[in-house]
Amino acid sequence: MSQSAQASQSCCDNHAGGLPVEEARARIKAGIQPVTTRERVALRDALNRVLAEDVHSPVPVPAHDNSAMDGYAVRGQDVAGDGATDLEVVGRTLAGETFDGELGSGECIRIMTGAPMPAGGDTVIMQEQADRVGDRIRVHGPHPSGNHVRRAGEDLAEGERILAAGQRIGPAELGVMASAGLVEISVFRRLRVAFFSTGDELQGVGQPLGPGQIYDSNRYTLFAAMQRLGVEAVDMGVVGDDKESLERAFREASAFADVLVTSGGVSVGEADYVKDTLDALGEVDFWKVALRPGRPLAYGRLGRALFFGLPGNPVSVMATWYQITRPALLHMMGAQPEPDQYFPVRCAEPLRKRPGRMEFQRGILSWNESGQPEVRTTGAQGSGILSSVSRANCFIVLPYNAGSVEAGETVMVQPFHGLM
Structure with a gap:
């Protein structure tokens, strides 16, 4: 057994159910060097x-004092008193125009939202607060000086x-x-992230299914998640369940990618080639996380590339991507840390859980008849029920040491908005 495999075995011996999620995140982060290469891009190309x-x-910003309302620009001292004030309308200014003159005593101009304030004017009277007859308006005061005016540099100096x-x-x-x-x-620069699925049972969409085959959904899930994250995603397709094919794919990915993400082939048992191949060609840091869904997760290095071997079950792929892989890639991208967006709500139904693992159950967050937020699950929580994620709008986050939850108790939720 190699040193990396011995280290992985030792880590798993210390945590029979897998590394706690926070420890796994910390170990990954400690071993990542964020990218430093820079490039200049046009503003429209900078999203994500x-x-x-x-x-x-x-x-x-704004570059000049301007009106926040459609109305009349006036001198504040003319409308500071109680009672009615009559003013003469001496001009008009639209957004993008300027008034050439300067307001004198008893004068005003018609002004539109965003138009620069005229010299001498420091206050805007809303058009609804002025009665106009011909070239004169009557306003009833007082109106505070500076009312309805956006100052130059008010947003940004x-x-x-x-x-x-x-x-x-x-x-x-x-x-x-x-x-x-x-x-x-x-x-x-963008991270280049290669990804592929493993499994002889996988068939591409649009093709008829043979006996025992299923469609490969994981590559579509991962591609969409990577696009949303803003990395350069390189789809390497489906790789068969044999060591030679996996070794070729691993060597190819390690030659050009910053990160390789696979799905399938990391469970203990069957043709466990992904973990074995990583051990032969690279380094295994750990291969189990105390996370449900998603306990079998291999993490290590493949040459200069980071490696994330996600489980094969579709919901497990999503859970391990959002809870483990995505935070690591954000750190590698040079992004500021994103705090976990958890908040407490009432649980509307009992939840089954045993201590010793962190669970991310799929939930539906809504407001009850009393106007209070509450959450319930989407139903069956099997790791193969991918439709549960599309029906959900949050994860119900159940901590490592927590047990089952009774209806009415408080749980933490992590909304999908801003995450997925």
Whole structure:
């Protein structure tokens, strides 16, 4: 037995049911070196990328004082008192235009949302609060000076840091950088992640099933998850259950990929070739996690590439991807840590669980007749029931040492929104 296999065996002897999830995450993170190579990309190409450096605003946002309402720009001192005030309308300004003059005492201009404030004007009267007859309006005060005005630099000051290095870029981040006029930004290079399924029983979609065959759903699940994460996903197809095919695939992936993710072939028993091949060509760190669904999970290195050998059952693939693999890849991408988004809710039904493993049951989070949040399972929790994930909107997270849960007790949930 190699040293890596002995280490793996020792680790599993210490944790007969597998490593606790938090320990597995910590061990993986400790062995990862985040990417450092940078590249500049156009703003529209930056979605799901990770910022390689802080981003600062080159201009104030907004660039000028402007109206927050459709109405009339006035001098605040003219409308500060109680009672009615009559003002003369001396012009009009739309968004994108400017007023050339300067407001004098008793004057105002018609102004639209986003239009620059005129010189001398510091307050906006909403159009609903003004009675207009011809070129004059009457307003009833008082109206605080500065009302309904967006100040220059109110959102971002010139030179202010907009986003920090390590920030993943989503729609809001793209928008705020565009508001500062940025064209290109510096991001870390994409991770290249190879993946394949193992199993002679697997058939491609669109092909007729033979005796004992099933369609390969795991590659589609993983491809979608990788696309959402923002890595370069390289689909290597289905690899047969024999050592020669696996060895060829492992060598090919280790030559170009930062990470290799497989599904199937890591369970103890049958043709356990994935773990054996990894042990022969690379290093095995651990191969069991105290996680349900998803206990058989091989983690190690294959040359310069990280290796994640996920289980073959479809729900186990999803659980191990989101709870183990995805956090590791985010760290490798150079992204800031994402805190677990758990929150407590009432459990509407009893849940079966035994201590000694962390469980992620598929749940439906909803609001009961009293307007309080509660959660119930999607039904049967078998690791082959992939439809349970599509019906669910959260994981019900049951801690390592917890036992069964009675209806009415509080449990923690992890919403899918923002995770998947």
